Amino acid sequence: MSTAIAVNGAAGRMGRTVIETASERDDVEVVVGFHATDAGDIGGVPVVESDGVASALAEHDVDAVVDFSTPEAALGIVDACIAADVALVVGTTGFDAEGFDALEAASDEIPVLKATNFSRGIQVLLRTVTEAVGALDGYDLELMETHHNDKVDAPSGTANTILETVQDERDVEPVYGREGHAPRDEDEIGVFARRAGDIRGEHELVLAGNDEVLSLSHRAEDRGVFAAGALDAAGWLVDRGDGWHEFDDVIDED
Numbered sequence: 001m002s003t004a005i006a007v008n009g010a011a012g013r014m015g016r017t018v019i020e021t022a023s024e025r026d027d028v029e030v031v032v033g034f035h036a037t038d039a040g041d042i043g044g045v046p047v048v049e050s051d052g053v054a055s056a057l058a059e060h061d062v063d064a065v066v067d068f069s070t071p072e073a074a075l076g077i078v079d080a081c082i083a084a085d086v087a088l089v090v091g092t093t094g095f096d097a098e099g100f101d102a103l104e105a106a107s108d109e110i111p112v113l114k115a116t117n118f119s120r121g122i123q124v125l126l127r128t129v130t131e132a133v134g135a136l137d138g139y140d141l142e143l144m145e146t147h148h149n150d151k152v153d154a155p156s157g158t159a160n161t162i163l164e165t166v167q168d169e170r171d172v173e174p175v176y177g178r179e180g181h182a183p184r185d186e187d188e189i190g191v192f193a194r195r196a197g198d199i200r201g202e203h204e205l206v207l208a209g210n211d212e213v214l215s216l217s218h219r220a221e222d223r224g225v226f227a228a229g230a231l232d233a234a235g236w237l238v239d240r241g242d243g244w245h246e247f248d249d250v251i252d253e254d
């Protein structure tokens with residue numbers, strides 16, 4: 001039986017990609033989409049206004065919502081998901097601490113899975129970051145990301161996740177985009193965000209020391225990679241209980 005999915009942010013770059021990616025699979029079906037205003041029909045999927053989310057979840061018998069929208073729009077559907085007892089997969093980035101706490105609180109009542117990056121390669125990169133930073137004590141660390149020119153949050157959610165992963169291993173302070181007289185401190189990590197063209201998403205952590213440079217990098221070549229991971233997560237999540245879940249657990253169980 002396929003998982004019935006609703007897409008929040010259906011008219012956006014990722015929302016449209018999720019609808020297209022799901023249309024090529026048998027295990028998931030996008031049954032409805034949500035947009036701030038009436039967006040008609042996208043890829044054969046009815047898209048309803050966000051004030052109709054609660055009734056649409058019931059009417060379309062939705063199992064899971066996949067959200068790629070804005071922090072405000074994501075938080076705007078949480079109560080409806082709880083009321084309908086629907087699992088929530090969040091791909092949106094750029095939440096502040098309060099927004100993140102609201103998602104965590106929702107996970108007391110429904111299954112919630114949030115990932116800043118639904119590519120499998122990035123999950124493996126995160127594991128590698130832990131190993132490399134743990135093993136290469138004292139190496140200088142620098143973090144770079146590059147995205148399309150319409151991206152609004154910086155650094156990217158993924159860069160923040162890489163930074164947190166580094167900080168779990170080593171006590172480093174981020175310095176964002178150096179400028180002027182800015183000698184490097186041994187306990188800092190430079191963080192840089194570039195925006196250009198339609199670059200799907202590039203991340204690189206450089207570890208330099210001991211007359212060598214280790215570069216851990218990832219490049220997404222198509223938004224379909226994120227859509228596929230989010231749909232995998234949705235199918236996995238509907239069989240789980242209420243609580244906070246990680247994408248790493250999804251790829252571990254394949």
Ligand SMILES: NC(=O)C1=CN([C@@H]2O[C@H](COP(=O)(O)OP(=O)(O)OC[C@H]3O[C@@H](n4cnc5c(N)ncnc54)[C@H](OP(=O)(O)O)[C@@H]3O)[C@@H](O)[C@H]2O)C=CC1
Pocket residue numbers: 008009010011012013014015034035036050068069070072073076090091092093094115116117118119153157226
């Ligand atoms: N976790 C991951 O793997 C990935 C995460 N992302 C993240 O996903 C998010 C979306 O990215 P992207 O698709 O490129 O951005 P877009 O701006 O293309 O899409 C966001 C969409 O959400 C819509 N929206 C605004 N308000 C609402 C609302 N109240 N209800 C429903 N929809 C609404 C926007 O409409 P309008 O334009 O009319 O305002 C827009 O169409 C970003 O935070 C991005 O960082 C992106 C790729 C991968």
Ligand SMILES: O=C(O)C1=N[C@H](C(=O)O)C[C@H](O)C1
Pocket residue numbers: 093116117147148151155156157158159200201202
């Ligand atoms: O906005 C994007 O495009 C992307 N956003 C995510 C992020 O902020 O890390 C994931 C991916 O890099 C694409």
